[in-house]
Amino acid sequence: MLQKVVRSTIIDAPIERVWAVLRDFNSHDQWHAVVDTSRIEGRDRSDQVGCIRSFTLKDGQRIREQLLTLDDREHKSTYCIVEASVPLQRYVATVTLKPVTDGDRTFWHWESSFATPPGRERELRERVAQDVYEAGFDNLRRHLAGGGDLRVPGASQAPMPRALPLPSRCVSVANYGDAAQLRPQDGQAPAPAPGEVRIRQRAIGVNFIDVYLRRGWIAPMLAPGGTPGMEAAGSVIDVGEGVHGFLAGDRVAYIGPQPGAYCSVRSVPAAWVVRLPAAVEDASAAAVLLKGLTADCLLRDLGRVRVGTRLLVHAAAGGVGLLLCAWARSLGAHVIGTVSSEEKARVAREHGCEQVVVGRDPRFADAVRRHWPEGAEVIVDGLGEAAREENFAALARCGHWISLGQASGALQPISPDWLVQKSTTFSRPVVFDFVATPEALTERAERLWAALADGRVKLPPIERWSLDAAARAHERLESRATIGALVLVT
């Protein structure tokens, strides 16, 4: 009677990565602990259907197996034993992978049927199930976690340094003040603590909050000597205990509520981190992650922007502004933007802004009212106190005023009696509260990647500076001369 063995598991890695290892019929000696040596007989390639591999196992047994089926579409491979010193007869096995689309993981199913000498059925079933399949699951997991599949064959097989501090170039704020207070220096990134992911950062997003931190405007978040920066993109070096879903080599990006991103290597909580689609480059991710998630919260949660909504966007040619214009238009909204120069007006229009008010002093309410006599239903305001009265004049009845920044100075307290004049609602959001769980973060990030992929949102122009030139990048951002997003690269 034929014996049947089935074992299956979930591997925390995308299917492409698992399949790249398993489809190679000659790879087992690199990752499976029971296999000592493996070679392909004759001159066949290791992915050639019909080829035969010859194994020597660690316990001295020898097995020759033939590849019967290799299916890259179904991620499936079937093979049989041709000759073996173990008493497995008519052994045919199939490995099948399927994507777990919810979480970008892999379901791995391994099954076989075979005959055995009488009386040895149970013993051999258990050996195949445990020593080959279950041990294989664990061994491959370890192989991927150590980045074993990413090493070039023939290159040094020394494992990557793990759990050791790594050198990290780091920019810190010497004292609260102007951009010259940003000083690069050499430091170390300690090994990831439990729950953390250590990332080789290749691009770091520059945001207005970094400037506020440097000036000491949000002192509880950053003391002098601290490192600013809320977001970056790069690849995983290693992960701390208890982290699932990220492996060495994975391309990732993060945003987090604690500053410290202006450096080349950093450990952050895994809950801040999202995977990057292949189509999104590191610099693009660092340019749009925090800004795009902010736009997503503003449009969906706070502004409830839909077909016909009248939206006024200040600093429409800035990083957040351009994303807001394009995304709001794709939702069917009408958009008026304010900018400080004709050059910026042109870029804002390219990103979907229908009407642009150009000027350095905040006089825009009349212009808004000319286009929309009833006023704007939603205002995204980065201007602050100096534009307070103009914003209120431009706002429609029952309108919503979102205060995102305070470029012209901190808003004085808003009184309920003032809001009641027009039944105005007012909000002062911080994006981190909207992505406080991994589920919320992933959902919003996936919406952003999808909007970029299908063109609803265009990448803003990106201005790149080296990490050591962070001070110059801040000067540029504060000069209000930049268009789009600023990124530091390492």
Next chain:
Amino acid sequence: MVRVYVSSVIDASADNVWSRIRDFNALPLWHPAIADSRIENNEPSDRVGCIRHFHTRDGGMIRERLLALSDYDFSCTYEILESPLGVSDYVATLKLTPVTDGVRCFAEWSAEFECAEGREAELTQTIGGVFQGGFEALKRHFGRR
């Protein structure tokens, strides 16, 4: 032919999850997007060929015929007879596979259909969203993710 594929891992045995979803008339009991359901002509809900008639929470009416039911494979295949989606030749399969290490199962929900040109992406997203919504509800029901 447009194809939608959604898969997930649920922290309960395939047997256990199957007992919640195998009843062709039980969608409203476990899928948050479905408001009500009945089987036409008083047929038993596990008779292959029976038709379920149900409403989604947004008011859409859908009729689907059970084409295959396998307690051995933990799978169920059905086609749409009538719906507001604008799809034709729509056949879907919901299937569970045990994961042998740990008490959990691998759940797959896939569909193939034809539709008007240009609507593929929108329909893929809508239908995939309904499938994922079902899995999210099962994951919540059966405990931690």
